[in-house]
Amino acid sequence: MRATGIVKRFGEREALRGVGFAAGAGELVAVIGPNGAGKTTLLSILAGIARSDEGTVEAPGDRVGWVPQQAALYRRLTVEENLLLFARLEGHEDPRASVEEMLELAGLRERRGEIVARLSGGNQQRINIAVGLLAKPSVLLLDEPSVGLDPRQRARLWEFVAALAGGGTTVIFSTHDIQEAERYGGRLLVLADGEALFDGSPDELRQAVRREAPEAADRDFETAFVAYLQHRGH
């Protein structure tokens, strides 16, 4: 997936200002930045939910899966009914087989008959991701997927996502959790006030901090990141 010169305006305000990046197969890209940086807007444009005012997005056809921040599921339907509905809408030849596959992948086979509203936030998020995967995407976009999850649920979620990336799926996710981005993101895209400040690995970001804010270079990753932003005027 490649994005070039993306600009998005909401009235007078520019939410994205010429953002560009590229991600290859099997890459795990974390989009990080403070509130209002434009993370969700960027992912929405990559997913085709929103339109950019300028710039282009090159994506592999309609093979882009999108998992919104809040679970986009019908809470009064069961896990299985949700998966079956979206498999049918995706036009799968054998939607029931796809449902079985996703239940297996999400590890929720035993809870297939439960109403989604009664599931924990973590399990709802797993179904949310499973629905996003029904499109058999070569690129999966996740908007803050770990929000509201406890540490155990987060660990299971990232294990699940890492397995997808290991299978060749490009995964681009946004997060507020800098430690999580360092741990799971193979690449980091730092956004602030609609600008892309940095694009590289966590190690490369730490080196950049050492150059620009040496006093924070040996602190924990989050402190170093905040110092980097401050040094850049954000």
Place this chain on the structure above:
Amino acid sequence: MRWLLLKDLQILRRSPLQAALLVLYPVLIAILVGLAISRGPEKPRVAFLNEVPSGARINVGGQQLPSANVKGRICHRVECVFVSNREVAEQKVRSGAVLAALVLPADLVDKINSLSTLTPGTPKVEVLVNEENPVKAELVDDRVSTLLAQANLAIAKRIAAEGGHYLQLLIDGGDFQVLGQTVHILGMRTAARVLAALEPSVPPALRPSLEQVTRFATEARDNLDVAGPLLDRLAQPIEVDKVRVGGESPPLEVFAIAVAATLTLAFVVVLLVAGSLALEREENAFPRLTRGLVSESGLLVEKVVLGILAGLLVTLLMLAGLQLFVPLEWGRIGLWLAAILAGGGALGAAGAALGAAAREVRAVSLLAFMVTLPVAFLSLVPSGTVSGGLYDAIRILTAAFPFKPALQAMTAALDSAGPGIGAPLLHLAILFVAYAVLARLALRRFAAA
């Protein structure tokens, strides 16, 4: 689209309370409205205290009139609660057990009888009221005025009838009773005949005078013949002759059923379509669906179809239920279906426009009630009951929402003697297109937000 329909039906099935409320609430409202329209107002309860001594009768010229049955006439119009004294009457009025109390004082008949004397009094009846609110006060005034007018009319008719009887006695002659004695009256007709018979035996010099008296008797008889019908008309000088110059109204039962069915259809369709569309957004599923799985127009069509199917089912069930009370012409079911489908389509499009305008199911439900309920009631306001300008405003408002044309279509479908269904169907088709465009624009605006 069928998978989305199936999903919405599954969600409805999972929410039995909401589904039941969706059906029961409009049905309950519809039945109440139907009953209110078809049965008309109940007889108001009025306490009745008659202090007139038993046996007292109204006299005209020393003759007792037969009873005018005033009490019977009043109690035919209202539900009379007979009370024995004034304190009980006051207590019942104060407690609200009766709307008012009508007291016929002991001297009422004497006062009426004095009307034909040189010292006429003013007969009065007393009305006790509890004007706790202005609507009730207005209602009591109207009711009491009507009752007294009816009582006066009954007495006047009886007096006129007696007067006519005496006139006839003067014209034709005959016997009548005075103080137990039978008195014979010659009558104008016989008097003229007697005078004519006497004429040959009267001296010629007196004949012109006799002729004058004979002519007077003849003219008096002829004129009094005319006075009889005039006296009859005095009691009720004006009669009503109703001429219909337009607006064929259906039988009240048919109209009540049409109102009940259309109310049900409107609430089910508007609430369901608006609510289910808002649910897609509340569940965050809207962007996921419209990312290529289904078009925005397709989603709107699915919601409208869902509303039409639910409205069709509930309305037909309601008509089947009402069949138990009022016979319906099931041979016209084709027209019923046309009215329900066209009405459901236009109401569904309006519901979609409402659903696309708000973000949450609760807000949408409230909005749907706030729009549908007043429009439905305004659609029932007949012309002439409000000022011309206000009625024009109501007419424009109700023409812009599908309830009134749906009601007209339903009435036409139910009433075989009524006007055709074509015009309301065309009106509904125009509204369907207009609201579908509005809904589409509102959805696009939401998607872009």
